[in-house]
Amino acid sequence: MSNIPAELMYTEEHEWISLEENRGKVGITDHAQDSLGDVVYVELPEVGDKIVKGEAFGSVESVKAASDLYAPVSGTVLEINEALNDGPELVNKSPYDDGWMIVVEVEDESELEDLLTPEEYEEQVEGE
Amino acid sequence: MQGIPLIFEKTKTGKEGFRLSPLEVPKVDLSETLGEDIVRDEVNLPEVSELDVIRHYTELSRMNFGVDNGFYPLGSCTMKYNPKINEEVAAMPGFTELHPYAPEEISQGTLEVMYDTQNLLAEITGMDNFTLQPAAGAHGELTGILIIKKYLEHKGEKRTKIIVPDSAHGTNPASASHGGFDIIKVKSDSEGLVDIEALKELVNEDVAALMLTNPNTLGLFEKNIFEISKILHEKGALLYYDGANLNAVMGIVRPGDMGFDVVHLNLHKTFSTPHGGGGPGSGAVGVKAFLRDFLPKPLAAQKGQMYYLDYDIPHSIGKIHGFYGNLGVVLKAYAYIKSLGAKGLKEASEIATLNASYLLKKIEDMFEVPEDILFKHEFVVSCNNWKEKFGVRALDVAKRLLDYGFHPPTIYFPLIVDEALMVEPTETESKDTLDAFADALRKIYQEAKEGPDFLKSAPHDTPVRRVDEVKAAREMKLIYEG
Numbered sequence: 244m245s246n247i248p249a250e251l252m253y254t255e256e257h258e259w260i261s262l263e264e265n266r267g268k269v270g271i272t273d274h275a276q277d278s279l280g281d282v283v284y285v286e287l288p289e290v291g292d293k294i295v296k297g298e299a300f301g302s303v304e305s306v307k308a309a310s311d312l313y314a315p316v317s318g319t320v321l322e323i324n325e326a327l328n329d330g331p332e333l334v335n336k337s338p339y340d341d342g343w344m345i346v347v348e349v350e351d352e353s354e355l356e357d358l359l360t361p362e363e364y365e366e367q368v369e370g371e
Numbered sequence: 372m373q374g375i376p377l378i379f380e381k382t383k384t385g386k387e388g389f390r391l392s393p394l395e396v397p398k399v400d401l402s403e404t405l406g407e408d409i410v411r412d413e414v415n416l417p418e419v420s421e422l423d424v425i426r427h428y429t430e431l432s433r434m435n436f437g438v439d440n441g442f443y444p445l446g447s448c449t450m451k452y453n454p455k456i457n458e459e460v461a462a463m464p465g466f467t468e469l470h471p472y473a474p475e476e477i478s479q480g481t482l483e484v485m486y487d488t489q490n491l492l493a494e495i496t497g498m499d500n501f502t503l504q505p506a507a508g509a510h511g512e513l514t515g516i517l518i519i520k521k522y523l524e525h526k527g528e529k530r531t532k533i534i535v536p537d538s539a540h541g542t543n544p545a546s547a548s549h550g551g552f553d554i555i556k557v558k559s560d561s562e563g564l565v566d567i568e569a570l571k572e573l574v575n576e577d578v579a580a581l582m583l584t585n586p587n588t589l590g591l592f593e594k595n596i597f598e599i600s601k602i603l604h605e606k607g608a609l610l611y612y613d614g615a616n617l618n619a620v621m622g623i624v625r626p627g628d629m630g631f632d633v634v635h636l637n638l639h640k641t642f643s644t645p646h647g648g649g650g651p652g653s654g655a656v657g658v659k660a661f662l663r664d665f666l667p668k669p670l671a672a673q674k675g676q677m678y679y680l681d682y683d684i685p686h687s688i689g690k691i692h693g694f695y696g697n698l699g700v701v702l703k704a705y706a707y708i709k710s711l712g713a714k715g716l717k718e719a720s721e722i723a724t725l726n727a728s729y730l731l732k733k734i735e736d737m738f739e740v741p742e743d744i745l746f747k748h749e750f751v752v753s754c755n756n757w758k759e760k761f762g763v764r765a766l767d768v769a770k771r772l773l774d775y776g777f778h779p780p781t782i783y784f785p786l787i788v789d790e791a792l793m794v795e796p797t798e799t800e801s802k803d804t805l806d807a808f809a810d811a812l813r814k815i816y817q818e819a820k821e822g823p824d825f826l827k828s829a830p831h832d833t834p835v836r837r838v839d840e841v842k843a844a845r846e847m848k849l850i851y852e853g
Binding site: 280281304306307310 | 541782783784786789840841844845
């Protein structure tokens, strides 16, 4: 049973986002890291880059596969998790905490409305 | 590697396997001539005798596993046996001793084979023209994509997107992206085929092409191919055929008749030339007549009794390989096509499909398998039930197969199937071999039932045991530092 924190919002592509004022913190879910297996490389955008909701903003490479990361929301990248450069395993160990990926300045909060609730995401994961 | 020293570790100072003749010209001080900063004193090369070198590499070569010493059901790779007559043909001095700059008058035999191969491939696939230049599958894909791009530019159309199914080979989006296109993914429906409704929504005037493998990577025939073709063509987009799975349908259906505009073939897979060791391969690309003028140049052509290289290709994307491609591979493929003939090629595909279906029936009770689905030349089963019941994953099953003397199937692909094993037995394997492989899987299933630990530490009998792939990827060491 994968861990799906109640305070986060989710995408169909298995990213999570938390919102603090207009700062959205983004990572991948516990289910995603478990399906990917051991993560060996995380490719992230640079601070200042613009990302667009629904489009790829980076990728995660595991021993099994490389997968794109999809932006849950549009905006400017404020921070990236530099610790993932040397410690990509943080994504496996702590997907919702130390394994976060980027912080983005959310321009339009209404973009968050069509994201999945924890319940909806759980339903999707169970349906897979 | 456990127990196998590196050649560097066999060094004995002063040992050597060569003698240089005495110097016949005045000695030059390298530091003076080349500059001190680029001359190294310590190069740290192994110091070993000739016999040491021979024994070392012979020992390593004996650890190789290939189709010549065992069953190799690596899905999507078509590891069929490569008949040795292919090698004989490719090694004929008339071919090997020909210089690529030799005049056409004395290169007639080679040009004829190139010309014939272009035409044979066109006939097999239902296309009009073929180039033999691309060096391998992904190179063929890029060539095809560049042809499509040039064609659209020529028409004055600005289309920026290429659609690939979520079950596609990873090379498809990579090639399209390398060619400058944005990638859109179309999802599979519950049967594992392209979702027609989703495709309809995606196709518009921005879409340059859809890249499709048929049968697809799940081993399923895209039965809606005519409708797919119509959806694309009605909006002015093209249809690209990834020929990786042609081995299922040779002589039965042709991509050209299904509506494909551009096709690449992996001659090294379907047409039986050695592969899997890094090349060389051949990714011949075929097009319908309206794209002929965009092919790489030159093409082999015929005028009267003479064969020549035709450089008159007005909108050619240019050259994509030195000279004329990997000709040795083309010669082997030619030998294979000529040996089997039309009837033989069709039979090869029939037996490839029969072998896959037979093997699936023998093992399906142990895995999660979609119901009522007819696979073609390969099939995909899921080890999800192993994971849930025994805590054993597809990776563990694959590793344990090594102990039983088999090359494992492809694992964790296609991405849309969890814990996937993708098995392609090919037509060249006997019923005995298929039975032995099924028996090995059944034994492994028993072992899994008895507890996961033994499988989690497999392989046990190979020269190198379980490799730490995570460490290898995270802490890459590419040079020997002594």
